[in-house]
Amino acid sequence: MRRIGMIDRIVVIGGGISGLSSAFYLQREAERQGKKAHVTIIDGAPVLGGKINTLQRDGFVIERGPDSFLARKLPIIELAKDLGIENELTAQNENGKTSYIMRDGKLHPMPKGMVLGIPTNLDTFMQTTLLSDEGKARSLEDLDMPSDAPDGDESLGDFLSRRIGSEIVKHISEPLLAGIYAGDLSKLSIRATFPQFAEAERQYGSLIRGTQMQQQNKTPQQAPDYLPEELKKSVFLSFKNGLSTMVDALDQALQSVDRRMGDAVTAIRPLDGEDATARYEVVMESGEVIPADHVLVTVPAFRAADLLEPLVDVAELRAINYVSVANVVMSFEKSTFDRSFDGSGFLVPRSEGLRITACTWTSNKWLHTSPDDKVLLRCYVGRSGDEAAAMLPDEELKKAVLEDIQKVLGIDAVPIFTEITRLPRSMPQYPVGHLDNTSALRARLSEELPGVYVTGAAFGGVGLPDCIRSGKDAAMEILATL
Numbered sequence: 370m371r372r373i374g375m376i377d378r379i380v381v382i383g384g385g386i387s388g389l390s391s392a393f394y395l396q397r398e399a400e401r402q403g404k405k406a407h408v409t410i411i412d413g414a415p416v417l418g419g420k421i422n423t424l425q426r427d428g429f430v431i432e433r434g435p436d437s438f439l440a441r442k443l444p445i446i447e448l449a450k451d452l453g454i455e456n457e458l459t460a461q462n463e464n465g466k467t468s469y470i471m472r473d474g475k476l477h478p479m480p481k482g483m484v485l486g487i488p489t490n491l492d493t494f495m496q497t498t499l500l501s502d503e504g505k506a507r508s509l510e511d512l513d514m515p516s517d518a519p520d521g522d523e524s525l526g527d528f529l530s531r532r533i534g535s536e537i538v539k540h541i542s543e544p545l546l547a548g549i550y551a552g553d554l555s556k557l558s559i560r561a562t563f564p565q566f567a568e569a570e571r572q573y574g575s576l577i578r579g580t581q582m583q584q585q586n587k588t589p590q591q592a593p594d595y596l597p598e599e600l601k602k603s604v605f606l607s608f609k610n611g612l613s614t615m616v617d618a619l620d621q622a623l624q625s626v627d628r629r630m631g632d633a634v635t636a637i638r639p640l641d642g643e644d645a646t647a648r649y650e651v652v653m654e655s656g657e658v659i660p661a662d663h664v665l666v667t668v669p670a671f672r673a674a675d676l677l678e679p680l681v682d683v684a685e686l687r688a689i690n691y692v693s694v695a696n697v698v699m700s701f702e703k704s705t706f707d708r709s710f711d712g713s714g715f716l717v718p719r720s721e722g723l724r725i726t727a728c729t730w731t732s733n734k735w736l737h738t739s740p741d742d743k744v745l746l747r748c749y750v751g752r753s754g755d756e757a758a759a760m761l762p763d764e765e766l767k768k769a770v771l772e773d774i775q776k777v778l779g780i781d782a783v784p785i786f787t788e789i790t791r792l793p794r795s796m797p798q799y800p801v802g803h804l805d806n807t808s809a810l811r812a813r814l815s816e817e818l819p820g821v822y823v824t825g826a827a828f829g830g831v832g833l834p835d836c837i838r839s840g841k842d843a844a845m846e847i848l849a850t851l
């Protein structure tokens with residue numbers, strides 16, 4: 370292969386948070402290490418950000434995709450600092466932290482001391498109205514039950530039912546974890562989602578005791594000094610003007626990086642032979658062809674599979690199913706509401722028979738999102754096994770959601786406006802065996818398509834901080850080869 374000049378050409382496919390973070394760290398670290406890299410970002414959409422999409426409307430800050438992130442996962446806070454936007458961070462409302470779960474048509478507060486649905490405070494657990502006495506007793510059997518973990522990976526559903534019983538799974542774990550993965554617990558990998566649960570059983574012989582010990586032994590969060598106290602205390606953080614603040618700042622920081630927007634990649638072609646001037650050609654819908662020495666694919670797994678299938682076995686990519694969801698955001702006059710709400714929102718288990726899976730009382734959870742005299746609700750529709758509702762036509766969807774809200778909250782207020790966002794095939798479901806699958810796929814790529822890498826929400830965590838960490842890791846891996 371002949372190379373022109375000494376600059377490595379790196380093409381990043383996908384300008385969501387994973388692709389943007391990788392481009393940012395590629396640019397910054399190449400400069401620091403005195404290496405030459407020419408980075409191009411390509412996205413089929415006309416704007417950067419992927420799933421992150423903030424709408425400013427009539428004084429409201431409306432998130433159409435993710436709305437916040439976990440403060441204890443530092444890569445996003447570090448990136449905010451690197452971008453000089455750490456002063457834009459904002460904490461969740463002190464008085465809007467309790468979440469509720471519906472059972473038999475009523476809302477019950479999540480018992481205090483639950484860690485991702487695992488009881489750690491047995492006194493408050495015994496008092497919860499969410500579970501029957503038999504259900505609670507069954508959960509506590511976990512404390513004395515021998516460990517019977519299978520070798521290797523297991524589904525979250527099998528694991529949790531085995532340890533703490535089916536009633537808590539149905540009424541607490543399932544809805545809570547659907548509030549992260551929109552998933553079906555019987556299909557999600559424990560190792561790829563909550564490895565700490567499996568570790569608790571392995572190390573302490575009990576999920577409950579293990580989770581208590583993990584909480585006790587936790588080294589206090591090393592929140593960076595530049596964060597104000599108020600932010601250090603908050604479990605979730607967001608940005609005062611919405612998460613798009615981060616996308617805009619990345620856009621600014623990447624002004625000198627080449628980009629092609631609104632032009633999807635349709636193929637990656639290996640070049641070989643004496644005359645080749647690059648390892649690959651990246652072909653776009655418009656017909657444009659960009660030479661590349663390294664190609665970083667950050668698009669959803671099913672799109673990555675389409676691009677790579679002609680070149681390599683992509684079984685592991687095809688094994689990652691995606692769930693379609695929608696959210697319906699409604700604003701109201703506070704004065705037309707005959708009740709207030711003291712929490713962040715509520716979750717709806719499948720067994721309640723509603724179409725919404727959850728509702729965030731956004732104006733109470735995030736004070737920056739709404740004028741003082743208004744209420745903003747965000748309702749979620751669609752989960753694994755129940756996706757049709759997310760694709761209902763607008764008017765039907767609005768009606769269905771409003772009916773559900775009226776049923777749960779007993780209100781009959783009429784929204785000032787409604788914003789619907791559909792996110793078809795947007796939530797990746799990590800299947801049992803996902804971690805091994807990912808390693809096998811990456812090993813195959815490095816063997817058969819050197820210079821081609823895959824990263825993003827399909828692999829090392831769906832949360833925004835995980836996507837940033839994965840993007841940065843991929844950048845460092847590529848830089849190490851330059």
Ligand SMILES: Cc1cc2nc3c(=O)[nH]c(=O)nc-3n(C[C@H](O)[C@H](O)[C@H](O)COP(=O)(O)OP(=O)(O)OC[C@H]3O[C@@H](n4cnc5c(N)ncnc54)[C@H](O)[C@@H]3O)c2cc1C
Pocket residue numbers: 382383384385386387388411412413414417418419420421433434435436437438439632633634635667668669672694792795796824825826827830831832833834836
């Ligand atoms: C409704 C919803 C709510 C969520 N809430 C939260 C939350 O509150 N907190 C949190 O931390 N996380 C949340 N997440 C998860 C998080 O938003 C995502 O995991 C993350 O944004 C994914 O980023 P990404 O860059 O990996 O992928 P994406 O954002 O999907 O970016 C991929 C990009 O690739 C582009 N693309 C696709 N195909 C091609 C092609 N052929 N050629 C070129 N470009 C292409 C797309 O246009 C897109 O811009 C939520 C996700 C959803 C769907």
Ligand SMILES: Cc1c2[nH]c(c1CCC(=O)O)Cc1[nH]c(c(CCC(=O)O)c1C)Cc1[nH]c(c(CCC(=O)O)c1C)Cc1[nH]c(c(C)c1CCC(=O)O)C2
Pocket residue numbers: 438439442467468485545547548549550551694695696713714715716726727728729730734749750751796830831832833834835
């Ligand atoms: C109670 C609740 C949750 N989540 C939600 C509620 C509703 C009411 C309210 O807002 O209070 C809302 C929600 N959040 C998310 C979904 C699924 C996707 C969708 O339908 O939009 C839903 C339905 C994505 C998410 N919600 C979250 C993530 C990211 C998690 C991560 O970074 O790994 C995503 C993709 C965060 C989240 N969200 C929740 C937990 C327990 C966690 C993780 C906490 C932890 O790990 O310690 C619960």
